[in-house]
Amino acid sequence: MDDIKTVAKELLTSGKVNAVIGYIRYGNDKRTKPFIAQKPEDVDKFVINNFILNNLAVYLTRKEVSKLGKVAVIAKGCDAKAITALIQENQIKKEDIHVIGINCNGVTKDFDIDFNSENIAGKCLNCDVRTPKLCDSLVGALADIPSGEDLKLKMIRGVEAKNAEERWDYFEDEFNKCIKCYACRQACPLCYCEQCIVDKSIPRWIESSATKRGNFSWNLIRAFHLAGRCIGCNECERACPMDIPLSLLNRKMAMIAKDEFNYDAGTDMNAPTLVGSYDLKDNEDFIE
Amino acid sequence: MENKNQDPKIVAFVCNWCTYTGADLAGTSRLKYQPNVRMIKLPCTGRIDPVFIIKAFEKGADGVLVSGCHPGDCHYNAGNYHARRRWIMFHKLLDYLGIDESRLHFSWVSASEGKKFVDVVNAFTNKVKAKGPFKKYENINKEFVING
Amino acid sequence: MEEKIISKENLLKLCSDLLKNNVDIVTPGEKGYIKIKNESEISLNSKSKHTKASFKEYVFPKSEPIIYYKKNQSDVEIIEPKVEEKTTVIFGAKPCDVRSISILSKIFNWDYKDEFFNVRSRNTVLIGMMCEYADEFCFCTSVNLSPTSSDGSDVFLVPHDENTFGVKIVTEKGADLLKPYENYLSAGNSEKTKAIEASVKQPEKVFDAEKVRQWISGNFENDYWNSIGKMCLGCAQCAFVCPVCHCFDIVDEDYNYYEGRRMKNWDGCQFDMFTKHASGHNPRDDQSKRYRQRISHKFKYYPDKFEEILCTGCGRCSRGCPVTIDIKGIVTEINELAIK
Amino acid sequence: MEVKEVITETPDTTTFRLQFKDPEVAKSFNFKAGQFGEYSVFGEGECTFCIASSPTRMEYLECSFKKYGKVTSALARLNVGDTIGLRGPYGNYFPIDEMKGKNVVFIAGGIGLAPVRCIIDNVLDLRDQFKDITIIYGARSVADLVYKNLLKEWQERKDIKTIVTVDPGGETPDWKGEIGFVPSIVEKTAPKSDNSVAIICGPPIMIKYTFPVMTKLGFREDDIITTLENRMKCGLGKCGRCNIGNVYVCKDGPVFTYTQMKELPQEF
Structure with a gap:
């Protein structure tokens, strides 16, 4: 299996791409940050380890990056799903990017913690895309990963078990923490709208104030706009400075999409999107 | 906002071609239904964005009724199929967040179903009346309200 | 005392x-x-x-x-x-x-x-x-x-x-x-x-704020800003957790047609919407310009006007940044550029 | 404030004539030419623009705005008798005292005439304290010219020189004024530059190309004055968005000389 540096260097020197988006170590050994290499020698800083948390697909739709021309991007299995979803939604073209897939051995929940069964990210526990489905080159080798308990799923089940009133109270409290910094939106690879619904002011559908009402509506609509689109990279939750358990919403929506339509986001770049298509046999028990 | 128990506020988002015409038919047929519904006509159920429903609740609606053409009858061929798929996701999300499912009602009412429209409105109004005002949403609305 | x-x-x-x-x-x-x-x-x-x-x-x-x-x-x-x-x-x-x-x-x-x-x-x-x-x-x-x-x-x-x-x-x-x-x-x-x-162990002093201030004055159009702008995702996490960031927005909200309130909400300079005029013109239309504003405001504009650095060195913005843009690292690099 | 009169200037530009509801406030309110206010439509928000009438005519205030965003659209929907909010006056003003005894050139484009009009009226009311006065005004098309009645009035006055121009292609068959972009008309007109002050306001692109023309004509950079515009919210130097370098446009502006503008980071 090829080494990331060799692959990236080859892409840059041959001129196949103008830039490679990857990870470099930052600060201590348990932290990385995204980095855009434009010169072959920049590639030497690239690392692949258990702390490459960022989903680099978020950069592909950004104006500052698309200016660079054709880019290569390092993608874990979940990141490759995001790229697939972006292609599905016609935001990027397959031929404009080069995906360097990595055989992923799991990542941590956050930086600065050890990689072990306690700290492994929930999304890695039952991961079915440790080898990315969509990639132009593949690097790294698979190894055993620690197993752990999927706490978030347990939380979802916990919320489901509550009655409606308790659920409302729970989410009202959680959402009330929101400060409207929109880190969740900006960190999300699929939140690429040029103007977000919350920034639209004529009329103002979603209030920008961080009040209970504004927060509730914002988090509700964010979850809905990602329904059937969220690929579960969980970057929103990691980015949230107020520790709102956003995955409780996104994952629940993905579960609904699976139950209702047997749909998994980001698995087939040629498939129609979930809300962009329909089936005559869709469930309508709830409609009178 | 007073006397909410007797007088719930209901917002109906209806499609221009079927339900609205159905409501018209109810009118011309002199059928009576409860007057709590404020109807908002849209070109198609496919145009009913979930933010409309959120906004309705924000502005104090106790119930929201969404209605359009039966499957297969859409004036634009597939608008209601798209809408249906969206509603499946949306009503499950609202339920998960703890918004009482019975405050949001979906129905198909065609242009010829004046009677069905009356029944739907009456049944839904009674249901919302029984539920009483939407206290939970009112609470978050009234944060920082004038005079405390 | x-x-x-x-x-x-x-x-x-x-x-x-x-x-x-x-x-x-x-x-x-x-x-x-x-x-x-x-x-x-x-x-x-x-x-x-x-x-x-x-x-x-x-x-x-x-x-x-x-x-x-x-x-x-x-x-x-x-x-x-x-x-x-x-x-x-x-x-x-x-x-x-x-x-x-x-x-x-x-x-x-x-x-x-x-x-x-x-x-x-x-x-x-x-x-x-x-x-x-x-x-x-x-x-x-x-x-x-x-x-x-x-x-x-x-x-x-x-x-x-x-x-x-x-x-x-x-x-x-x-x-x-x-x-x-x-x-x-x-x-x-x-x-x-x-x-x-x-x-008590003191964090190492990594830059000279005065040197940084001088460098920023003379390097408004420096390529250095572009390198940060490319990485920044444009959220306002940094501004909202910052103890001294103070920019705000003013919006009206209504309960119904007759009653409402005017709210003062936190706002952040990394948002595209922050400076966008109604006409569509945006003086800071690029992420690198917005990041330059953030650093300049903290280490030049505010000290110039109020003789106080708009930063307490707590490092919250960097710890929480989704892409680890480290303000300490950036200002240290500016300091090195200034020495050169 | 109560809207007393609504004047439709162009299809998308409206002028309001406003009067204070509270006579006490009306008595105590005063401002200087060039200052701006925060106008609000309750429930929609606030919006910043200059006070377009002259401080020498205090029986009413005027403001002109172009329908663009949320608040201006809401303003445009108002009728006579409606109430709007006004905070202000904010910002600095044109140095009218220093301009006395000099030639004055006013150059404006599009809706940019509104802030200039305030000072023009002010100067005209004190006509004998100034020397030659030249007004050069341009708009995209004949339909986009604002204050048409005033323009006519100015053109009829013998003691001032008024030139109105429209961009090429914007003329109508019966258009009698100049045709051409403002900077080139300024160059053609070549107003006297010694002992003169120029006040410029218009779209950024017009200002950008007029500056070199002015320097070429021999105006001192200190004597070229313009008013800047930025997105503003508070008007009090707090909220941070109108900040250009060290200055807050809402406090230290909106009136700047060319010299001051050159010192600022080029970010407007």
């Missing part, structure tokens, strides 16, 4: 008494600064990591109404809200956080005086505590602060050991707060306090 000693037991009693006297106590919790209900929740750990957000929201709330209006026919009635005059004690804040109030009061009091801020800060008593936590993102020493600085605090605590704390009474306000509880305090031991303060 008067110095006293207080035992942990008495400190808790003091908090309990304050709570009984209807004083709000805000203390660093596990996730953020929290208003406590019981004195046992108080934070006495000088080694704890910074909370994710600062206590800014207790003096400058994330959202607050500035006026209410009631319309009838063509007339409008305006009701101005009153900020409640209630004493709040910020207990056990780090020296970098405590400093934020005096920095912020410069902007809120030049020219027009912002009463919302002033009423709150007047009623806030700051009990700072020496800090024994330093990670790679801390740089208080570089912005002329230190983990032992009582600058900005009304009362400053220095833990002597697990059960005793040195109490420095820094301001009148601090003395007034403690006056009724004098019997909890005993004579001070400033020698010991000094020794402990000297033993």
